[in-house]
Amino acid sequence: MKKAVIDLGTNTFNLAIAEIVNGKINLLHSEKEGVAIGMGGINENRLSEDAIERAVICLKRFKEKCDEFEVVEIKAIGTSAIRDAKNNSEFAQKAQFETGISIQIIDGIQEANYIYKGIAYTYNFETPSLIMDIGGGSTEFIAADKNGVHDLISLNVGVSRIFQLYEFSDPMTASDIQKVVAFLDANEHDFFSRVNCQTLVGASGSFETFYELVHHEKYPLGYETQELDFEQFKLTLENIIQSTQAERDTNVFIIPIRKKMAPIAAIKTRWVIQKMNANKVVISPCSLKEGVLVE
DSSP: EEEEEEEEEEOOOOEEEEETTTTTEEEEEEEEEEOOOOTTGGGGTOOOHHHHHHHHHHHHHHHHHHHHHTTTTEEEEEOOOHHHOTTTTHHHHHHHHHOOOOOEEEEEEHHHHHHHHHHHTTTTOOOEEEEEEEOOOOOOEEEEEEEEEEEEEEEEEOOHHHHHHHHOOOOOOOOHHHHHHHHHHHHTGGGSSOOOOOOEEEEEEEHHHHHHHHTTOOOOOOSOEEOOOOOOOOHHHHHHHHOOHHHHHHTTSSHHHHHHHHHHHHHHHHHHHHHOOOOEEEESSSOOHHHHHOO
């Protein structure tokens, strides 16, 4: 039986079409689109009319692709920007009326649990690890080991939320960077005082971009995790933070939706590394949609 999962992220909508055979994901098709549903209203807890229109157009196209593959079940999951929006029911009703897709809006803890299940599909947690999923509206952190999840949290510190909150210079100044760090410090709810692990596991998305910038090649196909050289990884973060918009615009390894916000993602990742005193980074191609599929 063919199933589809649509992750309606704040910046990116992700579609995965697959068959589950003996607990294994047989991926038939995947694609992503930079919808930016949180742009223009996330910090006012609303979805703009333009954002809703972009989202519905994308969902229509995704529905056509699902029909092409004769998908029998579609699970569409709404996350940070959608769950916080006062007009999310208006969006969900419009989407269902125009596409036939029913949207399930989940809270941050449900999102973090799905992310953990997705990561656990390919990563065995031989050492205690902290999963980080960089989103546009929120960022999820899950501390886990071979015995399962020990702690998790969803923080409203997404890159789009921060991008729309401040004015930044190009390239970012020391003052700009400090604004982001101060925002993160003020909104982490003492989570990192409870974290006791030094392995960071990045969940797809921005972390795949980091991989490609380190290796100057596309992230490998399939569901294998990839360990990065830690010093090269930190250097890459510094380069992104110091980069200009023009430099990012011409970089083929940064997808369009991330070109404006990549420095914020890099600052946040560097901040996490420092908070947890990390010495190892592993990147997984899995996240929420794989967690939904394997469930």
